Amino acid sequence: MSSAGRFPLKDSKRLIQWLKAVQRDNWTPTKYSFLCSEHFTKDSFSRRLEDQHRLLKPTAVPTIFQLAEKKRDNLDYVRSRRKIASQVPLHDEEAPREGGCEVAQRSPSPEQDLMVMQGTDEMDEVTLQAEIGAMSEEEEHLHGQLEGPRRRTFGDSLVAKPGAQKKSSRSSVEDCPTGAWTGSWVADRSGISVDDFTPPASGACKFIGSLHSYSFSSKHTRERPSFPKEQLERKRPKRDVEPSCSSNLTGHDKTVAEDSPTSSLTATPQKPSQGLSASPADLTPQPAAEAVVGQKGDTDANPMSINEVIMSASGACKLIDSLHSYCFSSRQSKSQVCCLREQVEKKNGELKLLRQRISRSDSQVRKLKEKLDELKRISIPYLNSLLSQDCGQYSRGLCVQAGFTLSKQRLFELGVIQMEQLLDVVTDFTWVSQGSRGLNDVGSSFMKMYNLVVQSASASSVRPRAALRADLLAMTVLYALSPSAPWRWRRAFLMHLQGVSCSPSAELQSRSSNLPFSSFPLSTETPQLNPVMEPLSWMLGTWLSDPPGDGTFPTMKPFQYLEEVHISHVGQPMLNFSFNAFHPDTRKPMHRECGFIRLKPDTNKVAFISAQNTGLVEVEEGEVNGQELSIASHSIARISFAKKPHVEQITRKFRLNSDGKLEQTVSMATTTQPMTQHLHITYKKVTP
Ligand code: HEM
Numbered sequence: 001m002s003s004a005g006r007f008p009l010k011d012s013k014r015l016i017q018w019l020k021a022v023q024r025d026n027w028t029p030t031k032y033s034f035l036c037s038e039h040f041t042k043d044s045f046s047r048r049l050e051d052q053h054r055l056l057k058p059t060a061v062p063t064i065f066q067l068a069e070k071k072r073d074n075l076d077y078v079r080s081r082r083k084i085a086s087q088v089p090l091h092d093e094e095a096p097r098e099g100g101c102e103v104a105q106r107s108p109s110p111e112q113d114l115m116v117m118q119g120t121d122e123m124d125e126v127t128l129q130a131e132i133g134a135m136s137e138e139e140e141h142l143h144g145q146l147e148g149p150r151r152r153t154f155g156d157s158l159v160a161k162p163g164a165q166k167k168s169s170r171s172s173v174e175d176c177p178t179g180a181w182t183g184s185w186v187a188d189r190s191g192i193s194v195d196d197f198t199p200p201a202s203g204a205c206k207f208i209g210s211l212h213s214y215s216f217s218s219k220h221t222r223e224r225p226s227f228p229k230e231q232l233e234r235k236r237p238k239r240d241v242e243p244s245c246s247s248n249l250t251g252h253d254k255t256v257a258e259d260s261p262t263s264s265l266t267a268t269p270q271k272p273s274q275g276l277s278a279s280p281a282d283l284t285p286q287p288a289a290e291a292v293v294g295q296k297g298d299t300d301a302n303p304m305s306i307n308e309v310i311m312s313a314s315g316a317c318k319l320i321d322s323l324h325s326y327c328f329s330s331r332q333s334k335s336q337v338c339c340l341r342e343q344v345e346k347k348n349g350e351l352k353l354l355r356q357r358i359s360r361s362d363s364q365v366r367k368l369k370e371k372l373d374e375l376k377r378i379s380i381p382y383l384n385s386l387l388s389q390d391c392g393q394y395s396r397g398l399c400v401q402a403g404f405t406l407s408k409q410r411l412f413e414l415g416v417i418q419m420e421q422l423l424d425v426v427t428d429f430t431w432v433s434q435g436s437r438g439l440n441d442v443g444s445s446f447m448k449m450y451n452l453v454v455q456s457a458s459a460s461s462v463r464p465r466a467a468l469r470a471d472l473l474a475m476t477v478l479y480a481l482s483p484s485a486p487w488r489w490r491r492a493f494l495m496h497l498q499g500v501s502c503s504p505s506a507e508l509q510s511r512s513s514n515l516p517f518s519s520f521p522l523s524t525e526t527p528q529l530n531p532v533m534e535p536l537s538w539m540l541g542t543w544l545s546d547p548p549g550d551g552t553f554p555t556m557k558p559f560q561y562l563e564e565v566h567i568s569h570v571g572q573p574m575l576n577f578s579f580n581a582f583h584p585d586t587r588k589p590m591h592r593e594c595g596f597i598r599l600k601p602d603t604n605k606v607a608f609i610s611a612q613n614t615g616l617v618e619v620e621e622g623e624v625n626g627q628e629l630s631i632a633s634h635s636i637a638r639i640s641f642a643k644k645p646h647v648e649q650i651t652r653k654f655r656l657n658s659d660g661k662l663e664q665t666v667s668m669a670t671t672t673q674p675m676t677q678h679l680h681i682t683y684k685k686v687t688p
Pocket residue numbers: 551553555556559561581582590591616644645646647650666668670672673678679
């Protein structure tokens with residue numbers, strides 16, 4: 001007798017190796033499944049120290065199979081095997097057959113049921129099978145000899161039982177009627193049912209079949225150490241003969257199973273005869289003996305795949321629970337562990353992705369912070385100095401300007417802080433504020449200011465507090481000086497700076513070289529007006545048209561325009577000027593000119609040097625008398641492709657009116673028109 005190995009159900013990796021080796025389709029080993037030792041190489045065994053018995057190593061994997069024979073007709077094979085089994089007792093030396101013979105499935109059959117019904121002792125006899133795998137050849141042989149008579153006696157008594165005799169006699173005729181002792185022992189024939197190797201009619205049937213091992217507790221199996229090899233040998237053909245889980249049923253049971261192939265519950269241990277009527281209540285735990293009684297050959301076959309078992313287990317939770325999950329506990333736990341493991345892996349993946357996103361966000365925030373720091377570094381010191389000079393000329397002046405920005409009309413007239421530009425600022429800061437609380441604060445505070453400005457603009461009587469104006473100014477300056485600001489915005493703002501006496505920081509001055517339009521004083525000191533220019537000092541300042549100017553000429557339709565005038569100095573004996581006209585409705589820039597006004601020292605003779613965007617360059621000369629300057633063209637030049645008609649003469653008159661407004665009148669003569677007034681406008685001073 002060769003020793004056999006249990007299928008390593010608890011070692012999934014090795015189990016897969018075993019199953020691969022066995023190559024049995026649609027069959028799943030149970031804890032009563034064993035494989036003969038012939039399928040293992042010699043080094044798969046170790047010797048027990050005490051008695052030198054051969055023990056299968058826990059790492060052993062079967063490798064010896066004669067698979068070529070597997071294709072042969074199973075039925076013929078089984079029949080021949082049965083014949084042999086019925087005539088000649090199997091010997092220990094007989095080599096295990098390939099195909100179905102190697103795998104012994106120890107599950108009770110109907111005959112077993114009958115036997116077990118006799119009581120606990122009988123049931124224990126049945127469970128003896130479970131320990132066979134642990135036996136050495138010698139042990140098995142010895143036990144076979146020693147226990148044979150007892151079993152025969154026992155088996156005989158079973159056969160003699162009323163009600164059980166019919167089944168047992170039928171089976172004995174069919175399967176092993178003349179076996180040495182197996183023929184007379186019902187239990188040995190039923191120890192491994194046909195269905196151990198046969199697919200069940202349904203998943204649930206398989207499931208119930210799995211549950212049949214319920215009665216074969218390890219406790220019982222430990223108490224009975226041996227099991228004749230013959231039983232195993234006779235199991236092989238039976239497995240291959242019977243194609244369905246119900247095929248081994250007899251009588252009523254078989255009929256029910258065939259009639260209801262989808263109802264595995266007909267084979268439930270507790271109520272085998274109730275067919276489809278089995279309910280969770282029927283499945284409440286029963287005593288072991290009772291459970292075993294219900295084990296038909298079809299049900300203890302348990303040829304489920306692991307997946308099927310898991311599916312059945314999940315779909316029949318109640319059933320499992322009611323049966324205390326005796327058989328499925330480990331498998332179920334395994335499947336649960338697998339599920340949990342998958343979930344954990346999935347969550348780990350999600351966590352990894354989240355970490356990556358957080359890291360990306362962090363780097364984004366870092367970049368934004370760096371940008372803000374850069375902005376602060378560039379602009380804030382200067383702004384701070386501005387805002388701290390509450391009593392300073394420049395600060396006051398800008399605050400006044402900020403006050404102007406609160407009137408929509410003034411905003412446009414100023415031509416610097418326009419609503420559209422404010423919107424740009426807001427948009428910019430909103431963008432910057434993304435992802436950073438600090439920047440968010442900047443953005444949100446600017447939004448608040450912006451909203452207040454809009455409110456104030458729509459209700460001109462409402463004027464925000466000085467602090468708000470200062471904040472708005474700060475934000476405006478911050479944006480105006482930022483590298484991302486549109487050049488037009490920066491230029492306009494810087495021109496305002498030019499119009500006031502201020503001392504920009506060295507940092508700001510250094511930045512001025514990058515500006516598209518540089519009019520900054522070079523000295524950090526507020527420049528003193530050159531005495532030569534004193535007669536024209538009344539012209540200094542930033543002036544905004546008030547009201548809009550009027551344009552006329554015989555060849556054109558009268559028009560209006562806005563104009564922003566900057567007249568400043570840097571200490572030199574001259575004034576710098578720029579006149580910038582805008583369309584009153586569209587605010588688009590129109591005529592522009594800039595240049596210098598000079599005074600001949602110690603005289604009232606004035607030279608007005610101007611370059612215009614129309615391509616005209618002219619020098620006008622005249623006299624300053626009091627607070628009035630009258631000049632006329634001295635020389636005019638133009639680009640070669642200047643638009644016609646060309647202007648041939650120009651006269652201007654500047655006057656500071658008694659109301660403090662600056663007034664300008666321009667007349668011109670063209671190649672087509674005599675000297676005629678072209679422009680008339682008055683300005684309101686917005687900076688000192
Ligand atoms: C001293 C400065 C200026 C000179 C020498 C000047 C000269 C001229 C000349 C020669 C024309 C053509 C007239 C014609 O077609 O018969 C003209 C037209 C016109 N000017 Fe001026 N202009 C001056 C300032 C301004 C200013 C400040 C504005 C304000 C927006 C202005 C607005 C116009 C308009 C709207 C026209 C008619 C459309 C056009 O021909 O472009 N001009 N100007």
